[in-house]
Amino acid sequence: MASAGAEQRKVIIRTAIILGAITAFEFVVAFTWRGVTESVGLQIETGRAMKDALFIILTLFKASYIVGVFMHLKDEVRRLMWTILVPFIFIVWLIIALIWEGGNWGKQTPKSTSIEHIEHLPAQQMPINVHRYGA
Amino acid sequence: MANVAVDKRALIEGERPIFNASYGKLMMWFFLVSDAFTFSAFLITYGALRFRATSMGISWANPEEVFTHAPILHELFHIEAPLVFVGLMTFILILSSVTMVLAVEAGHRRSKKEVSKWVFWTMIGGITFLSCQAYEWYHFIHGTEGGARLVEVSAMQDIPLPGIDATKQDKVKVFPVWSTKEENSESEIVGLRLSNGRLITDERVPAIWASGTPTTGGANLHVNEYGPPAFADLFFFVTGFHGSHVFSGVVLLLILLINVNKGTYERRGHYEMVEKIGLYWHFVDLVWVFVFTFFYLI
Structure with missing residues (x-):
C-alpha cells in the first residue's frame, strides 16, 4: 500500500516538472521568437503563425497531462x-x-466615406510596436 | 482507484456499474464538461472578435504591452516586466494543482494528517492566485500614464471620426500612440486610437488631440486604453469568470479542510470528497492553461 503510494507520488512529481518546464519554455519562446524569426530570415507574419501553432500544441500537451494524470481520466x-x-x-x-x-465579418462591413483617412495597418505594424521591437 | 469505496446502490446498473465511478464523481465530471463548454464559448468569442478586428484593419491589443506590471519591480524599481507576473501566477496555480493531487493521493491512503496539510497548501495557492489577479485588475483598470482624452465629436464636424456619428452628439475617447515607449520629452504623438478601436495616423492627429479634454486612461467595459473595447470586455469576463471559479474552489477547499480536521471522512471510511473537489480544482487549473495561452501568449 505504502509503496504504491510512493509510485504514484513519483508520477505526480514528474508530471509537475513537465508542466513547469513547458510553461517556462513557452515563456522563453514568447520573448525570443521575434528575434529568432528575424535572424533566420522568416517573414514576421509566418513566424507569428508558427509561434501561435507551437503555443497551441504545447497547451494541448499540458492539458492532456492535467486531465490524464492529475484528474486521473486515463485511469478511468x-x-x-x-x-x-x-x-x-x-x-x-x-x-x-x-x-x-x-475573419469575414469585417469584410462585410460597408466602408463609410468618413473613414478614408484611416490607416489599415495590421496589428504588428502599429507604430508603438515598431519602437518596442526595434523592427 | 480500486480502493475507493463505491456506493453501488447509487450506480447505474447496480452490480455492474458501466462507468465504475460513484454518482458524485460522475456528476462532477458532467458539471465540468458543461463548465468547459462555457469557458470554450468565452475563448471562442475572443478568437472570433479578434479575427473580425484584424479583417477590418483594427489593431488588437498586444498583451506584452498591456500586462507589464509586476509587484516590487514596478513600485520600487519602475521596471517594466511584460508577462512576468502572469507567468508567476501560472506557476502558482500549477503548484496548487500539484499539492491538490498529493492530497488526493494521501486520501487514498487515508492519511488524515497529510490530506489536511496538502489541502491547506492548495488553499494558500488559490488565495495567492486571487491576490495576484486583484493586482493585475487594478493596473489594467487604472491604466498607464499616457492618459486618454475625451473628444467632443459634435464640436468637430470638420474632422470626421471613423465609426462616430457626429450628428448624435457622441463622445469618444482618444488614446495617443507615442513615438517612444512612454510619454516623455522626446516622444511625440504619431497616431490616435479611438475607443472604438480605429486608428488614425494622418495629419489630422494634432488637431484632434488638441481639441480633447484630458481625462483618465485605463480600461472598463466601454473604453479601453490598450486596444478595442472588446479586448477589455473579454478580459474582465474571462479572467473574472475564472477568478470566481478559483474563489468557489477556495471556499470548497476551506469546507474540505474543516471536515478533514473534524474527522468527517475518517468516520465515513473514505476520502472521496477530496477527489471530487480535486477534480474541480484541476479543472480550474486546466482552464487557466488555456486562458494563459490565448489571452497572454498569442
Whole structure:
C-alpha cells in the first residue's frame, strides 16, 4: 500500500516538472521568437503563425497531462473517458466555424466615406510596436 | 482507484456499474464538461472578435504591452516586466494543482494528517492566485500614464471620426500612440486610437488631440486604453469568470479542510470528497492553461 503510494507520488512529481518546464519554455519562446524569426530570415507574419501553432500544441500537451494524470481520466474505464471527451467535438466545430466567420465579418462591413483617412495597418505594424521591437 | 469505496446502490446498473465511478464523481465530471463548454464559448468569442478586428484593419491589443506590471519591480524599481507576473501566477496555480493531487493521493491512503496539510497548501495557492489577479485588475483598470482624452465629436464636424456619428452628439475617447515607449520629452504623438478601436495616423492627429479634454486612461467595459473595447470586455469576463471559479474552489477547499480536521471522512471510511473537489480544482487549473495561452501568449 505504502509503496504504491510512493509510485504514484513519483508520477505526480514528474508530471509537475513537465508542466513547469513547458510553461517556462513557452515563456522563453514568447520573448525570443521575434528575434529568432528575424535572424533566420522568416517573414514576421509566418513566424507569428508558427509561434501561435507551437503555443497551441504545447497547451494541448499540458492539458492532456492535467486531465490524464492529475484528474486521473486515463485511469478511468474507457467508456467514461470517451463519454467525457467526445462532446468536445462540438467545441472543435465551434472553433472552426466562428474563427472562419470572424475573419469575414469585417469584410462585410460597408466602408463609410468618413473613414478614408484611416490607416489599415495590421496589428504588428502599429507604430508603438515598431519602437518596442526595434523592427 | 480500486480502493475507493463505491456506493453501488447509487450506480447505474447496480452490480455492474458501466462507468465504475460513484454518482458524485460522475456528476462532477458532467458539471465540468458543461463548465468547459462555457469557458470554450468565452475563448471562442475572443478568437472570433479578434479575427473580425484584424479583417477590418483594427489593431488588437498586444498583451506584452498591456500586462507589464509586476509587484516590487514596478513600485520600487519602475521596471517594466511584460508577462512576468502572469507567468508567476501560472506557476502558482500549477503548484496548487500539484499539492491538490498529493492530497488526493494521501486520501487514498487515508492519511488524515497529510490530506489536511496538502489541502491547506492548495488553499494558500488559490488565495495567492486571487491576490495576484486583484493586482493585475487594478493596473489594467487604472491604466498607464499616457492618459486618454475625451473628444467632443459634435464640436468637430470638420474632422470626421471613423465609426462616430457626429450628428448624435457622441463622445469618444482618444488614446495617443507615442513615438517612444512612454510619454516623455522626446516622444511625440504619431497616431490616435479611438475607443472604438480605429486608428488614425494622418495629419489630422494634432488637431484632434488638441481639441480633447484630458481625462483618465485605463480600461472598463466601454473604453479601453490598450486596444478595442472588446479586448477589455473579454478580459474582465474571462479572467473574472475564472477568478470566481478559483474563489468557489477556495471556499470548497476551506469546507474540505474543516471536515478533514473534524474527522468527517475518517468516520465515513473514505476520502472521496477530496477527489471530487480535486477534480474541480484541476479543472480550474486546466482552464487557466488555456486562458494563459490565448489571452497572454498569442
